[in-house]
Amino acid sequence: MQNEGNTPCNILEEIIWYKDKEVSQMKEKKPLILLKKQLSGAPPTRDFLGALKASYSRTGLPALIAEVKKASPSRGVLREDFNPVEIAKAYEKGGAACLSVLTDQKYFQGSFENLEAIRNAGVECPLLCKEFVIEAWQIYYARVKGADAILLIAAVLPNLDIQYMIKICKLLGLTALVEVHDETEMDRVLGIEGVELIGINNRDLGTFKVDISNTKKLLEGERGEKIREKGIIVVGESGLFTPADIGYVQEAGVKAVLVGESLVKQEDPTKGISGLFGKDISC
Numbered sequence: 130m131q132n133e134g135n136t137p138c139n140i141l142e143e144i145i146w147y148k149d150k151e152v153s154q155m156k157e158k159k160p161l162i163l164l165k166k167q168l169s170g171a172p173p174t175r176d177f178l179g180a181l182k183a184s185y186s187r188t189g190l191p192a193l194i195a196e197v198k199k200a201s202p203s204r205g206v207l208r209e210d211f212n213p214v215e216i217a218k219a220y221e222k223g224g225a226a227c228l229s230v231l232t233d234q235k236y237f238q239g240s241f242e243n244l245e246a247i248r249n250a251g252v253e254c255p256l257l258c259k260e261f262v263i264e265a266w267q268i269y270y271a272r273v274k275g276a277d278a279i280l281l282i283a284a285v286l287p288n289l290d291i292q293y294m295i296k297i298c299k300l301l302g303l304t305a306l307v308e309v310h311d312e313t314e315m316d317r318v319l320g321i322e323g324v325e326l327i328g329i330n331n332r333d334l335g336t337f338k339v340d341i342s343n344t345k346k347l348l349e350g351e352r353g354e355k356i357r358e359k360g361i362i363v364v365g366e367s368g369l370f371t372p373a374d375i376g377y378v379q380e381a382g383v384k385a386v387l388v389g390e391s392l393v394k395q396e397d398p399t400k401g402i403s404g405l406f407g408k409d410i411s412c
């Protein structure tokens with residue numbers, strides 16, 4: 130029987146369809162007007178982009194955004210004994226410039242409680258709220274829960290929404306990490322005003338295929354030149370396991386990397402960072 134439009138065509142579509150229902154319910158419990166009130170007493174955000182730049186200048190290596198990720202649709206549970214605060218502290222000790230915290234519950238076993246707990250545990254690294262954002266309300270919610278940055282996925286959001294959401298981020302003091310996977314998305318995003326941080330995901334979110342040469346492909350030629358001209362910082366995301374992988378994406382032009390699986394699976398994530406970079410990057 131043919132797909133009559135009521136079955137998602139891939140995992141990303143499934144996540145987004147579910148997110149739509151989830152956000153509607155969350156908004157009912159906490160309307161925007163309440164979130165805005167909470168924000169009036171919120172502490173200032175930390176400078177996510179500034180932390181990436183400072184780390185790159187200090188180490189000469191791509192700044193690390195270490196991901197607090199219990200599970201994923203492609204890999205299942207990555208770590209059974211998952212203590213988000215302990216993992217976050219271990220990442221910070223190992224020299225991570227920033228942390229990424231999965232907040233999606235259904236597909237990644239993450240939560241906003243994890244984000245809040247990490248923020249309240251004295252971790253100083255700026256925090257990226259790793260969510261599937263489909264509405265501006267989620268950005269306000271992330272800010273209330275302690276985020277310093279938020280992910281905007283080009284495969285999910287039209288250009289006008291990205292532009293609008295970047296403005297909201299600026300208003301709230303958040304950094305927007307705009308994620309692309311292919312040339313079409315990169316070209317779209319390079320045409321949007323105000324983009325300062327682009328993530329190139331080596332994982333195809335529809336098929337799960339991971340290929341780190343995707344980062345190189347998207348930074349070649351005129352695209353790479355445009356990115357340099359605009360002073361945009363690029364983050365290489367997914368599938369990074371070895372110092373050779375880090376060297377490869379650095380050579381391609383990234384100044385930061387976002388790493389989950391290869392670190393979170395290590396018994397000692399602090400040592401995992403030294404293993405990933407081939408040296409201690411903490412001092």
Ligand SMILES: O=C(O)c1ccccc1NCC(=O)[C@H](O)[C@H](O)COP(=O)(O)O
Pocket residue numbers: 140141196198201202203204330332334337366367368369387388389390391
């Ligand atoms: O990781 C997945 O299976 C996944 C599936 C569908 C949408 C997003 C997904 N992952 C988000 C990410 O891109 C990664 O968590 C992040 O880049 C870190 O990747 P890795 O170092 O390979 O864990």
